[in-house]
Amino acid sequence: MNFQPPQSGTLLDVQDLCTEFRTDGGTVKAVNKVSFRVDKGERVAIVGESGSGKSAMAMSLLRLLAHPGKVTGGRVMLEDRDLSLLSERQLNTIRGREVGTVFQDPMSSLDPVMRVSKQMVEPIMRNLGISKEKARAQAVRWLDKVGIPEPELRIDAFPFEMSGGMRQRVMIAMALSCHPRLIIADEPTTALDVTIQAQIVAMLKDLTTEAGAAMLFITHDLGLVARFADKVAVMYAGQIVEFGPVGGIFSEPQHPYTQSLLRTIPSPGMLKETRLPQIPGLPPDMRKPMTGCPFRERCAAAQPDCASKMPPLTPRAKGHTAACWVPEGLGESNLKPESRSVPKNATPLDRERHVTVEINNLVKHFTSNSMLFPSKRSVVKAVNGINLRVLKGETLGIVGESGCGKSTVARMLLGLEASTSGEIFTDGLAQMVFQDPSSSFNPKMKIADIIEEPLMVKNWGDRDSRAKRVGELIDQVGLEPTHLTRYPNQLSGGQRQRVAVARALALKPSVVVADEPTSALDVSVRAQIINLLADLKQDLGISFVFISHDLLTVRYIADRIAVMYLGEVVEYGPAEDVFSRPVHPYTRALIDAVPIPDPKLEAGRQSTPLTGELPSPLNIPKGCSFVTRCPMATEICHAEKPVLQKHRKSREAACHHAI
Amino acid sequence: MRSLQPIVAGLRNSKLMANKKARLAVVILLPILFLTAIAPLLPLQAPLETNLRAMMQPPSFEHPFGTDKMGRDILSRTLEGVKVSLFVGFSVAAIALVAGMIFGTLAGFFGGVIDRLIMTVVDIFLAFPSLLLAIGLVAVVGTGLVPVILAISMADVPRFIRLQRSQVLSLRSRAFIDAARTVHASQAWMMRRHIAPNTIAPMLVAGSIAAANAILVEASLSFLGLGIMPPAPSLGNIIRDGQMYLQQAWWISTLPGLVILLIAISLHFLSDGVREALDPRSRG
8 A cells, every 4th residue: 555645647637617607798708618737746827817717717626606607618637536527515525625725815715703723623623534632733733834823822813813924824724734635726825915925935835845735826926926836827818828837938938928928027127218018908808709819909929810710729849838820939929128218318316306205204103092991002103203305207116015104104295194293395296196996086987077186176277278188198198088988997907097197197296106006907907007107207207106015016117215114214225226235134035025927037046035924013123123033133133223324335224234 | 847858768768767676666656646746636525524424435436545434535635645744754855865964974074073973962862762752852842744854854864974974984095085185175075076976875775765764654653643633634643543443444544554555665665776776786
C-alpha cells in the first residue's frame, strides 16, 4: 500500500463546460465551452476581467451557482468520477472533503453568529471521522499553520472579532483542514492590503505544496499569477482564449488579448513620457448571441475570418494553446507604447516653481464620545502631524496600507473634514475623483447635469456658456455628446470615471485629488483612465494628488511619493528614486509585497513579507510606529520616535536605521 | 381634460402600469372613486334622508345595498362615507409625507442637537400604540373630521421622520454629496438637488400604506363613536349602526365593510406596485 498520493497525472479534467444565466435581459452564456486540465499538485490560475466568467466557471465545477445560474453542459471529471452526473448529496461529500473552497469575502463565507471553533471542528469531525477533541486539536494546528497568533484562544473568537486578513486565514485553514486534493480560491486576496496579500499568497503556496494539493486560483491580478501559478488560463467573454505554462504565457503570449493585457500594466521603471498602451473599447455585451471571436472588435489583428467562426484552442509555441485565427507570430498586438509630446521648457521637478498645496503639521484625531461612560472615550489618531507640498503641475502619490490615514488627508485637503490642528494652504480650488464610480453620481441626474452642477453652484456664466463648457469638458475626457443625455447607470465603469474627471475639471481647479481612481476598474480599462489623467496633467498644468494602493500605477504616474504609515509620512521623495532605492524599511516591504507581472522577475525576487498587521490607530506603538513589524528594529526604535530627516540628495525618511 | 392626456398616456406606458398588483389596485380603486364622484347624480336617496316606510330593506334594485333602521339608503351613505375615508386617508398621507420629509431631512442632514431634539420627540410618540394615541388625542381635542385627521397624522408623522432620516443618513455618506460639498454647494442646494429626488420614492410607498392605515383607523374611531359623529355617515359609524342587527339585516354592516376591505387592499397593492416599479431588484 502506498499512502503517499501520486504526484503526477490528471486530477481535474473539464470538458466543454457551459453555464448560463437566464435573466430578464436575455440569456447570458457566462461560461462557453470551457475545457482545461489540472494535474495533481499543480497551481492553475484563471485570469480574466469582471464578467469574463471566471468565477461562474469556478462555481460551476461544484455546482455552487446561485439562481439564475445553471450548468447547461459539459463534463467535470475529478480523477475517474464525473461530478456533473453526481447527485447533490454525493456532491456534498466531495465539497469540503476533496475540494476545498476559499472565496473573496470571508465575512460572507463565515457564519457571523458562530464561533470559529464550531465552524471548523464540525466539518473536520464529519469528513475525517474523528472525535471532537481530536478535531479541535487539528483545527488549532491548522490555525497555527496559517499564521494566526495564539490559536488556542483565537479559535473561540467570532468572525467579527478578527481583521479581514485573519478571517481569510481562517477560511484557508478551513479549506485545508480536511486534506482536500484540490482547492478552489476565488480572488482570495482582492479585499486585502498588498502586505497582507503577500503574506497570504506565500502561505498558500507553502501549505498547498506541503499538502500536495492542487489549486485553482481565480484572479484579475496578473502580478499574482506571475508570483504564484504553474499554469494560466486566460478567460475572455466566457471562453478560455489562452492556456499554458506561466513562463510561456508571460514571455510569448499568443492571443492578442493576452498580449494587450500584459502591456497595459505599467512596468517598473517605465518612463512617464510614455503613454500606456490601451485596449480600445469594452468587453462584448454577453446577453447578445455571439458569433466568431469575442475579442475581434477590440483586436488590431482581426481578419474577416474572426467574425464568422469562434477559433478553437490550438497548440502554439512553448507548450501553450491559444484560440485565435491569426497565425503564430502575425498576431502580434500593435499596442506599442507611444511617446507623449513633452513641451520643451518643461522641467518636471523644478524647485523654484509655484506651490499649489502646502500642508503643515496636519493632525486629525477622531474622538468617539461615549455618553454613558465618559472615561471610555477613545481617540483614533488618523493623521499625526504631516507636512507635504505639491508644486504646480506636479503629481504627488500617497501610498500606504488601508488605515494609514491617506484618505483622511485627502478629505481634509478637499475641505470635507475639519483638521484637529495644522494648516492646509491651497492656491485655488481642490476637486476630487472618487474611487467608486457607482456612488459618485446622483443616480437621478443626467450626465450633462452632473458635469454642469459645479458650474451652477458657482453661478458660472449663463445657460449657454455653461452648456459650451460642458461640451469642452466631455471632449477633454474623451466622451461623446450622446453620453450627455444618459444616466450614470447607463455608462460603463470607465466612462463613469471619465465623467467624474470632467466634473472635477469643470471649475478649472488647481489641484485634483484622485482617491483610488482606478481600483474599481478592469485591467483593460484602467490604462485608459491612467493615460487620461497623465495627459490632463500635462495639457492643463494641474496638480494631482494620487492616492492608491496600486504601487505600479503610482510609480508610473506620480512625480513625488509620500509613504504613509499610521498617520505619519515615513518616506518622501521623487517617485522613481523612492521606488528604486527605498530608504525606509516600510517602503521596502511595501514594494516587495507588490507582485510584478513577470514570472522571471518574480522568481528572482527574495521578498520577505512583512510580518503582522497594521496596529490599531487607537493604540499606536511607542517610539517608532513601525517598530512592531520592522525587521531592523532595535532598542532605540522602541524608545525614541524618529523624525523625518534628509537622506541622500532629495529624500526624507523617518527611521533610525535608514539605509 | 386635455391637460390630463399626457398624464394618462404616461401612466399607461409607465413601469407602474406594467406591474400586475398596481393594475389590479387601479381596477378596484377607479370604479369606487368614479361612483363616489358622481354619487349626487345617481338616482339614489340622499345620504341623510330617512324613509320610515322602507326600514331594514334587503338589497334591491332601488336600494342596491339595502336600507338601515331609519330607512336610509346604505349605498348612498357608503359612498358618502368613502368620500370621508379617502379624504382622511389622503390628508393623513400628505401631512405625514410633508412633515416627515422636512423633519427627517433636518434630523438626518444636520445631526447633532437638532437630530437629538427631533428624534427624542419622535421616540416618545412611537412609544404609544397608534390607535390609543389617536383615541387619546380625539378625547382631548374633540370629535369631527379635522381632529380625526390630526389625531391619525400624529401617529404617522414620527414613522415618516424615522424613515426619511435613515434615508438621508445613508445618502449623506455617498460620494456625490461629497462632490457637491467640494464646490461649496449650499445646504439648500443639496437638499433640493440630491436629497429630495433620491428619497421621495420610498416615502411615496410608505405614504400609500399610511393612507390605507388611516382609513382603517378612522373607521375604527368612528366605530367606537370617537370619529365622525352621526348622522353624518362614515364607513365606521355605518358598520357600528348595523352591528346590533347583524342577525336580521346583515347588509347594513357587511357591505360597507367590504368596501373598506377593497380600498385598504388596493392601496397596499398600489404601494407594492410602486415599490416594485421603482426597485429593479424586486421585479419577479
